[in-house]
Amino acid sequence: MGATASAQEMSCDDFASKLSQALSPDFAVEFHSRLSQEPQIFIDPALATHLASRYSEAMPHPPRKSAPRVSGITSLDVSHAGETYQINLRRMASARRFTLRVRAATQDVVLTMPTRGSLNEAKSFANRHAAWIGAKLRQLPEKIPLKPGGFVPLRGTLHLITHCPAKRRGVWLEYAASSGGSTPLLCVNAEAPFVPRRVRDFLIKEALRDIKAAVESHTAKLGVAPCKITLRDTISRWGSCSSSGSLSFSWRLIMAPHFVLDYLAAHEAAHLLHMNHSTKFWATVARLTVDTARAESWLKSNGSSLLRFGQD
Numbered sequence: 001m002g003a004t005a006s007a008q009e010m011s012c013d014d015f016a017s018k019l020s021q022a023l024s025p026d027f028a029v030e031f032h033s034r035l036s037q038e039p040q041i042f043i044d045p046a047l048a049t050h051l052a053s054r055y056s057e058a059m060p061h062p063p064r065k066s067a068p069r070v071s072g073i074t075s076l077d078v079s080h081a082g083e084t085y086q087i088n089l090r091r092m093a094s095a096r097r098f099t100l101r102v103r104a105a106t107q108d109v110v111l112t113m114p115t116r117g118s119l120n121e122a123k124s125f126a127n128r129h130a131a132w133i134g135a136k137l138r139q140l141p142e143k144i145p146l147k148p149g150g151f152v153p154l155r156g157t158l159h160l161i162t163h164c165p166a167k168r169r170g171v172w173l174e175y176a177a178s179s180g181g182s183t184p185l186l187c188v189n190a191e192a193p194f195v196p197r198r199v200r201d202f203l204i205k206e207a208l209r210d211i212k213a214a215v216e217s218h219t220a221k222l223g224v225a226p227c228k229i230t231l232r233d234t235i236s237r238w239g240s241c242s243s244s245g246s247l248s249f250s251w252r253l254i255m256a257p258h259f260v261l262d263y264l265a266a267h268e269a270a271h272l273l274h275m276n277h278s279t280k281f282w283a284t285v286a287r288l289t290v291d292t293a294r295a296e297s298w299l300k301s302n303g304s305s306l307l308r309f310g311q312d
């Protein structure tokens with residue numbers, strides 16, 4: 001097992017360093033109407049928290065009177081220098097001012113406003129900062145299509161997407177011995193326009209296989225019944241456990257090193273016994289994996305980058 005662990009470590013480092021060369025860090029920007037007109041740049045704390053370590057469980061929480069409520073989402077357009085930008089509006093009871101945020105993960109613009117805030121004021125606020133919005137959208141890290149010649153991480157290792165129309169059908173992996181190089185190949189035999197879709201389908205299929213195996217291994221140790229597993233393409237959580245015992249995961253976990261996927265499977269499996277984050281819950285997780293801190297740290301550093309692959 002030593003060799004396996006070592007290989008995972010190398011894959012993880014490899015993945016992180018290559019990504020850091022290719023990608024700028026995920027960021028979001030916001031500023032407030034009461035503050036100076038100079039925008040300030042923050043690491044988006046909400047995004048970091050959700051993706052890194054909270055996992056935003058879909059658990060039944062009793063409604064709190066003070067909890068923020070989104071009473072509706074609409075959008076408006078603002079234009080600047082020949083470009084038109086869509087601004088998503090979020091009315092929140094807890095908002096005390098207008099806030100603009102350009103989100104890297106979803107590559108969109110959100111204007112948060114008080115529930116009773118004036119739509120005209122919101123539009124005026126967005127218009128005043130249209131140039132800033134355009135500048136920040138242009139600075140966002142680009143999405144990475146799953147097309148031939150591009151790279152996609154699989155189990156923590158970057159693979160080169162290779163169009164192989166003359167070879168056997170389907171999607172398959174080729175490693176150094178057969179590809180003649182050190183970079184593993186993800187080969188696709190499909191008509192060119194369908195390659196991105198085939199790659200995505202392949203990754204989802206692999207994700208389901210790995211996640212199912214990991215969950216079954218953990219539920220067997222806990223002595224709980226296997227449960228329904230659903231894969232989704234979520235942006236705010238990597239996994240969740242419903243009160244009926246269904247587990248849901250982001251298929252993008254297949255891009256991360258295996259210890260990250262395995263930790264998420266352990267985390268959600270432990271929720272089948274404890275629908276909370278109590279001391280007992282974390283003790284159960286610790287019975288299943290020793291990688292909690294390492295996996296959370298990895299997701300905090302690299303998780304948002306996974307959202308950029310294969311987005312149209």
Ligand SMILES: [Zn+2]
Pocket residue numbers: 054055057267271276277
């Ligand atoms: Zn949890």
